[in-house]
Amino acid sequence: MSTIELTGVSHWYGNVVAVNDVTMTIGPGVTGLLGPNGAGKSTILHMISGFLEPSRGTLTVGGAPSWHNPGIYRTLGLVPERDSVYAVLTGLEFVRATAKLHKLADADGAVGRAIAMVDMAAAADRRISTYSKGMRQRIKVAAALVHDPQVLLLDEPFNGMDPRQRLHMMDLLDKLGAEGRTILFSSHILEEVERLSGTIQVVVAGRLAASGDFRAIRRLMTSRPHVFMVRSSDDRLLGATLIGRPAVTGVELTAKGLQVRASDYGAFCREVAVLSREHGIRLLELLPADESLESVFSYLLAS
Amino acid sequence: MSGLFNGTVASITLRATMGRRRALIFALPSVILILVTLALKAAGSASPNWPSVILGTFGFTVVLPLTALIIGTSVLGAEIDDGSIIHLLATPVRRSSVIVTKFVVAAGLTMLLVAVPMLVAGLIATGGATKLAIGLFVGALAGSVIYNALFVMISAVTTRAIAVGLLYVLFWEGLLGNLVSGARELSIGHYSLGIANSIAHDATLHAGLSLTTAVVMGAIVTVATLTVAARRLAHFSLRGDAL
Numbered sequence: 001m002s003t004i005e006l007t008g009v010s011h012w013y014g015n016v017v018a019v020n021d022v023t024m025t026i027g028p029g030v031t032g033l034l035g036p037n038g039a040g041k042s043t044i045l046h047m048i049s050g051f052l053e054p055s056r057g058t059l060t061v062g063g064a065p066s067w068h069n070p071g072i073y074r075t076l077g078l079v080p081e082r083d084s085v086y087a088v089l090t091g092l093e094f095v096r097a098t099a100k101l102h103k104l105a106d107a108d109g110a111v112g113r114a115i116a117m118v119d120m121a122a123a124a125d126r127r128i129s130t131y132s133k134g135m136r137q138r139i140k141v142a143a144a145l146v147h148d149p150q151v152l153l154l155d156e157p158f159n160g161m162d163p164r165q166r167l168h169m170m171d172l173l174d175k176l177g178a179e180g181r182t183i184l185f186s187s188h189i190l191e192e193v194e195r196l197s198g199t200i201q202v203v204v205a206g207r208l209a210a211s212g213d214f215r216a217i218r219r220l221m222t223s224r225p226h227v228f229m230v231r232s233s234d235d236r237l238l239g240a241t242l243i244g245r246p247a248v249t250g251v252e253l254t255a256k257g258l259q260v261r262a263s264d265y266g267a268f269c270r271e272v273a274v275l276s277r278e279h280g281i282r283l284l285e286l287l288p289a290d291e292s293l294e295s296v297f298s299y300l301l302a303s
Numbered sequence: 304m305s306g307l308f309n310g311t312v313a314s315i316t317l318r319a320t321m322g323r324r325r326a327l328i329f330a331l332p333s334v335i336l337i338l339v340t341l342a343l344k345a346a347g348s349a350s351p352n353w354p355s356v357i358l359g360t361f362g363f364t365v366v367l368p369l370t371a372l373i374i375g376t377s378v379l380g381a382e383i384d385d386g387s388i389i390h391l392l393a394t395p396v397r398r399s400s401v402i403v404t405k406f407v408v409a410a411g412l413t414m415l416l417v418a419v420p421m422l423v424a425g426l427i428a429t430g431g432a433t434k435l436a437i438g439l440f441v442g443a444l445a446g447s448v449i450y451n452a453l454f455v456m457i458s459a460v461t462t463r464a465i466a467v468g469l470l471y472v473l474f475w476e477g478l479l480g481n482l483v484s485g486a487r488e489l490s491i492g493h494y495s496l497g498i499a500n501s502i503a504h505d506a507t508l509h510a511g512l513s514l515t516t517a518v519v520m521g522a523i524v525t526v527a528t529l530t531v532a533a534r535r536l537a538h539f540s541l542r543g544d545a546l
Contacts, residue, residue, distance in 0.1 A: 042541075051541040059319065068537060070395050078393040080541075082386040094390075100311040101394040124309055143390060190373030 001060055002075070002150035002182040003027050004048055008059035011043050016044040020206040021057070026184055030177035030198035032214070033186040041186040041204040042081065045155050048184070049078045059140035061151055074102070077144035081155035083136055087129035090251035091120055091139040094128060098143040114142040118172065134165035141172070151174060170196050225249060226265050227289040229274070233282040241275045257285070309396060309402040316408045316485045319387070320377045320494055329374055329412070332366040333420035340424040354428035355507035358439050359499070364492045367446045368472040370417045371409070374463065375454025378405040379532075381463040383539075399533040402455060406529060409451040418443035440530035442499025448493045449521045459535040487511040494521040509514060 004026040010098050011019040019040040033041050047050035048067035050073075053238055058064060068071045086094055095114055099107040118138040121133065128139060136156060144152060154173075158166050177183045177198060202210040214255055232238045235258045239251040249266035252259040262268035276283050320326065336357070343353055350356075379402075382388040391401060421443045425436030457471075458464040479486040487493040493510070497517030500510035512520075 031386075031513055046541045051392070051539065053538075053540065070392075070398065070537075073393050073395050076393075078389070080386065080389045080393075082389070084386040086319050088318050089315070097311050097315050098390065098394065101391065101396050102307075140390075144393070265441070281386060 002180075004182060004184065005058075005060045006044075006048075007058045009044075009047065009054045011040075011047060011052065011055045017206055018046070019203075022203075022206075022208045023057075024201055024208055024211070026182060026201070028177070028180045028182050030173050030183045030185075030196055030204070032196065032198065032200040033184060033203060034200050035186075035188065035203035035209075037188050039203045041203055042155060043189070043206075044203065045153055045184070045186055049076065049153050050054065064177050073149075074147065075149050076151045076153065077147070077149035079140045079144045079152070079154040079157055082111070082157065083133065083160075085128050085136060085140060088127065090125050090127050091115070091131070091135075091142070092124040092252070094139060095124075095143050095146055099146045102147040102295055104147060110146050114146040114181075115139075117145060118142045133160040134162060137161060137165070137169070141169075148234075149181070151182045152184070156187060157185050158189070159185060174198075218275065226262050228260045228262065228267070228268070228272075229285070229287045229289045230260055230283065231285040232276060233284070234279075237279060238276060238281050240271075241279055241281075242272065245271050245275070247271060259289070307397070308407060309400045309404045312391065312396065312401055312404040313408050315391070316378050316405050317412075319382065320374070320408070320412070323377065323381065325373065325377060325381070330371060330420075332370045333417055336362060336366045336386060337420055337424050337427070340428050344427055352507040354425070355505060355509075356434060358421060358425055358428060358435075359496060359508045362424070362439065363446060363499075364472075364476050365441065365493050366421070366475055367413075367417050367443055367495065368450055368492065371413045371450035372454055372468040372472055374412050374416070375409045375451040376458045376464040376468060378409045380462075381456030386463065388539070389541070392536075398539075402459070402529055402533040402536055406452055406455045406532075407474040409455060410448045413447035413451055414444055418447055419422065435505050435508075436504030437503070438499040438501070441502055442495040442497075445498045445521060446491060446495030449494055449525050449526075450527040452528045452532075453491065456532040456535075459532040462536075478527050486509060487521060488506045488516065491521070491524065492515070494524075494534050502525075 006024050008021050009019060009022045010017065022044065035041050035043060043052065047054050048061060048066060050069060051249050053067045061072055062075055065075070089097065092111065092115065096111045097108060099111050104110050115121050118136065118141050120138050120142060121134060128136060131139065137160075141154070143159070151228065154215055157169060159168065173183050173185065174196060196214055198214055199211060200209060200214055215259065235253060239253060239258050242248045245252045247262050247264040248260060250261035260268070272283070331492035339357060339361075343357065379388070382391070392398075418440055422436060422440040425439045426432065429436050454464070454468050457468050460466050475486070476492045477488055479490070493512050494517040496508055496510040497514060498521075500508050501514035
């Protein structure tokens with residue numbers, strides 16, 4: 001009833017392949033769809049939510065194809081990424097309108113429940129245009145939940161939220177997942193989802209690269225080595241000094257400077273400054289070489 | 304048709320449309336029309352045909368299509384542009400119902416903001432409830448319907464609805480429809496004029512189409528454009544990741 005199933009799904013825009021032969025099954029509970037920007041997360045979510053036709057492959061939600069099938073929205077709720085809601089309406093009017101569009105028998109009851117679930121009762125009578133980013137996100141979730149869907153899709157739900165709002169949202173998603181709903185959300189920031197339990201699907205360059213348990217990924221994240229490029233007045237001396245420190249696991253002299261691998265980001269950054277001053281070395285440049293999301297994800301994939 | 308009208312969609316559309324700043328300029332063309340009419344009336348124009356020229360030509364090929372363009376592209380195009388349409392489409396509501404409802408709202412608003420002012424201008428210009436004033440009013444009502452069906456379709460088909468619509472109004476309605484007699488059969492301005500003239504019977508309107516042609520062609524254009532619009536909306540796609 002609430003399983004999302006992708007079999008060999010691809011999507012391309014002209015010559016550009018955005019999603020390449022993705023096969024996955026997403027069942028009840030919370031699932032994170034993670035990957036760097038442009039990896040194809042949104043394309044996958046748009047296809048699941050029926051707003052993009054797969055170029056190839058089959059995609060079903062609860063056994064029914066979602067493309068060109070508005071009936072799917074009886075069991076599916078969507079929280080789109082874009083922050084555009086009917087800003088002239090109040091939160092309450094927006095959720096109530098959604099309930100009416102679903103032709104719910106007890107619209108008022110459903111509206112009250114949905115608004116309470118996202119903790120927006122106090123602000124429900126205010127116009128959405130006066131809401132903060134986090135409040136807009138929550139009222140969008142309320143609208144997506146008003147018909148009590150078995151499947152809830154959220155595109156970058158933590159974008160622009162402050163840490164408190166983020167925790168609140170994570171708790172809500174965990175709760176909805178524990179109730180047996182299928183919750184799928186996308187995110188490009190691994191740290192954002194640290195508190196969530198459940199599974200993740202990692203998408204890199206349009207392909208499904210890995211899937212697994214949040215906790216395992218989190219362990220890898222904290223213990224992963226960091227690579228820095230350092231240029232200084234005396235690279236050889238600096239390298240010799242650095243290799244003596246426990247936070248440093250490797251040093252290499254390259255044409256562009258010193259490549260340093262550190263196991264502890266914070267400790268290395270403190271020590272490199274202290275050591276270079278002690279030895280009279282002038283630091284010219286210190287760059288984290290692999291902090292791009294792509295490299296983080298590719299590290300995770302390799303492990 | 305009534306089964307296709309959705310009250311909730313209508314109320315959201317009406318509030319979202321009138322809530323935008325653009326709503327202020329909806330009434331601008333009609334205000335200008337009335338001001339020009341008042342000025343000409345006061346000046347005692349030399350040409351006895353001026354009500355036909357101002358209300359018929361200027362009214363039907365400039366004021367009516369421009370207002371319909373702004374309103375017709377607002378009810379759907381603005382929501383597609385800013386993405387809020389998603390909240391409407393992520394429900395089981397029929398896509399044809401979304402289109403028809405938005406079209407009805409747009410046509411209603413245009414009648415209120417163009418046809419009614421045109422009646423007022425007609426009453427002022429002709430000095431009472433003359434055949435010309437009534438004819439122009441009825442023609443404007445019909446034009447409100449047909450123009451909006453076209454502009455709602457353009458909004459569903461292209462993201463540059465206002466530019467495309469403006470080109471259509473300027474070149475097709477403004478130039479070809481008046482210069483090339485064969486283009487009359489495909490000019491919404493001329494459908495409106497034809498309908499207006501069936502009541503007014505006024506040669507100075509330069510209506511080129513009979514009532515039957517105007518009504519039949521107008522109905523075909525309305526139904527055809529709305530069908531295309533509904534079909535396009537049923538295949539509404541979100542763009543994916545920035546590539």
